[in-house]
Amino acid sequence: MEKIKASIIGAGKQGEVHARTLSEIPYVEIVAVCDLNKSRAEEMANKYGIKEIYTDHKEMLEKSDCDFVAIVTPDHLHAQVTIDSANAKKHVLIEKPFATTRKDIFDMLEAIERNQVRAMVDLHNRWSPPFSTAKRAIENGDIGEVRSGYIRLNDNKFVATDMLAWSANSSILWFLGSHSLDAISWLVNSRVDKVYSVARDGVLKNLGIDTIDMYQTTLEFENGAIVQMENGWITPNGNTAIIDFKCNVLGSEGMININTSSHDLIQISNEKRTITPDILAKPIIEDKMAGFSSNSIRSFVDRLIDDKPFQVSVEEAANSCLVLIAILESANTGKAVKVEY
Numbered sequence: 001m002e003k004i005k006a007s008i009i010g011a012g013k014q015g016e017v018h019a020r021t022l023s024e025i026p027y028v029e030i031v032a033v034c035d036l037n038k039s040r041a042e043e044m045a046n047k048y049g050i051k052e053i054y055t056d057h058k059e060m061l062e063k064s065d066c067d068f069v070a071i072v073t074p075d076h077l078h079a080q081v082t083i084d085s086a087n088a089k090k091h092v093l094i095e096k097p098f099a100t101t102r103k104d105i106f107d108m109l110e111a112i113e114r115n116q117v118r119a120m121v122d123l124h125n126r127w128s129p130p131f132s133t134a135k136r137a138i139e140n141g142d143i144g145e146v147r148s149g150y151i152r153l154n155d156n157k158f159v160a161t162d163m164l165a166w167s168a169n170s171s172i173l174w175f176l177g178s179h180s181l182d183a184i185s186w187l188v189n190s191r192v193d194k195v196y197s198v199a200r201d202g203v204l205k206n207l208g209i210d211t212i213d214m215y216q217t218t219l220e221f222e223n224g225a226i227v228q229m230e231n232g233w234i235t236p237n238g239n240t241a242i243i244d245f246k247c248n249v250l251g252s253e254g255m256i257n258i259n260t261s262s263h264d265l266i267q268i269s270n271e272k273r274t275i276t277p278d279i280l281a282k283p284i285i286e287d288k289m290a291g292f293s294s295n296s297i298r299s300f301v302d303r304l305i306d307d308k309p310f311q312v313s314v315e316e317a318a319n320s321c322l323v324l325i326a327i328l329e330s331a332n333t334g335k336a337v338k339v340e341y
């Protein structure tokens, strides 16, 4: 079988997940990597045997012969590289969130449509076993009609203060709200009609990071369901897991509870601390990255090959970002905001 050729733009932490996963798929060859920071690109190229190294994505798109591009730049920097990749007739796998401004969202959709390339956003919770099991149960009618929900996706402070160099250019809403909104919208199976959000800041600003601490948001869906969504970046670093992810979905005839972070499947303790290790997103099995973080990337490649629809459509991912923009407006104005699609 002829190998499908990939290139990666953004050789940071999540770029590593893409590189490792793609390098472990026998029918994929990573032909090029690009990062503004040459040493990062070189490090990734050496580790995964990637022949071409670039610091300018336009040069890479011009010279490199690839079928698709994995776009793994920071949240606010997806637009230009996506548009340029689409104009170069490359399919694109874009990290979440799709984009962070209305202009970027519509410019990206236009470029994808005009160039007839395929695009998926890596909203990988749809591959997470508890969420995909919940989705099947809802589709089976096991809990009747979904009426309400609660979803909490928070990170330890460390992610904002140390892990991401660009946290002040983003927010917990873009970084994790994009995931929680996609997961709950998928379960509710409807678009958000109206949002009301309240935000608080101060803790991270006192630590020198100019971003919001938390958003508490009420989402009203077009099908009548109501959801409370919580996204915060100030969970104590001593928490047993980096993320705190809980979800409840209440239907007319049943209920689903999910807790993917403080689960009881395994805990590891030493004299100082107990941790609940991740076993769902990126467990290493037989020396390969298994779990939903890599399964979404594998699925993107498989759907390119069999030409079937992606599990996440680019329109759904774009709509989610329009909801996040409405949430920001609501938190800024103190008023409920109707989402403008």
Ligand SMILES: NC(=O)c1ccc[n+]([C@@H]2O[C@H](COP(=O)([O-])OP(=O)(O)OC[C@H]3O[C@@H](n4cnc5c(N)ncnc54)[C@H](O)[C@@H]3O)[C@@H](O)[C@H]2O)c1
Pocket (backbone or CB within 6 Å): 009, 010, 011, 012, 013, 014, 015, 034, 035, 036, 037, 040, 055, 057, 072, 073, 074, 075, 076, 077, 081, 095, 096, 097, 122, 124, 164, 165, 166, 175
């Ligand atoms: N799916 C997930 O669960 C998940 C997890 C972590 C991060 N992410 C997403 O992945 C993206 C990257 O996050 P990260 O943690 O890897 O960030 P990072 O800061 O570790 O890496 C980003 C890299 O992009 C490079 N870059 C920026 N602009 C560029 C450009 N124009 N051309 C080439 N390289 C460029 C930077 O130099 C940097 O090396 C973000 O959108 C983030 O939200 C997703």
